[in-house]
């Protein structure tokens with residue numbers, strides 16, 4: 001991806017290992033890491049970012065794959081959307097593969113990475129509701145071999161941040177061996193940002209249905225009461241099917257939780273009403289949640 005914006009050349013480091021990348025960031029505190037550049041170069045082109053130096057992550061082979069550890073998949077932060085969309089990855093974490101397949105046009109999916117999607121943390125980031133529903137943990141590495149884990153929800157909510165010279169290295173995702181879905185509404189055909197997205201994950205061991213809704217708020221929302229209610233209806237030892245009216249009720253529950261009614265007006269005033277646009281958004285979320293759960297249980 002090229003840029004016309006910078007007028008002075010920035011130093012670019014191209015480390016070959018994670019340790020070298022962290023050392024390069026520690027040596028130049030103003031340096032910014034760049035993975036696929038699909039978000040970062042947009043900011044540079046728009047003139048909203050002028051990095052003094054760049055640390056390219058493209059040569060860090062150790063962050064481009066995944067391995068299995070303690071019932072989890074440990075995903076490298078530099079996995080591209082295109083790689084996550086392939087069938088072998090889809091067999092492992094189907095909802096994340098489905099999200100990756102919808103994240104922009106092919107040239108963006110070939111370059112854009114899981115780590116970049118998380119660190120940008122856009123409301124419309126497609127992997128984010130899936131990671132929230134999976135309750136993924138981020139593994140962050142820093143200078144002198146330091147390593148710490150952060151629940152993905154803490155980073156997205158701004159409760160935790162990366163410290164200077166830290167990099168997101170891996171994303172730890174539980175392997176649930178059960179159906180999971182990701183559905184996205186864009187309002188048009190072809191690749192586009194989400195107006196709303198919903199991920200539904202079944203966790204038969206914990207007997208949980210976990211759901212996260214993307215794009216309707218700055219970070220993915222978990223409708224916890226709706227999750228608990230619907231999980232109590234599922235026959236976990238039997239067929240795990242729900243009748244259409246239960247699926248529809250789950251959709252309504254999720255829609256109302258994630259696109260809530262406005263606060264009541266002052267005493268004596270008109271009762272506050274959802275605007276037509278928000279009513280439509282609530283219906284969209286409800287439809288995605290109903291379909292997502294229906295597919296997970298079918």
Ligand SMILES: Cc1cc2nc3c(=O)[nH]c(=O)nc-3n(C[C@H](O)[C@H](O)[C@H](O)COP(=O)(O)OP(=O)(O)OC[C@H]3O[C@@H](n4cnc5c(N)ncnc54)[C@H](O)[C@@H]3O)c2cc1C
Pocket residue numbers: 032033034035036037038039040041042057077078102103104105108111112113114115116117118119120124125126127162166167168169191192193194
């Ligand atoms: C035309 C277009 C369409 C798009 N459509 C979608 C879409 O439909 N859905 C969607 O979700 N996204 C979409 N995107 C956004 C983008 O492609 C994704 O967010 C992508 O995953 C970003 O990854 P990247 O590797 O390109 O990140 P970069 O641009 O390289 O980096 C983004 C940010 O993350 C930081 N960073 C990157 N990796 C690390 C790391 N390992 N540790 C610490 N910091 C790091 C960078 O410093 C920067 O701040 C679109 C982008 C474009 C240009």
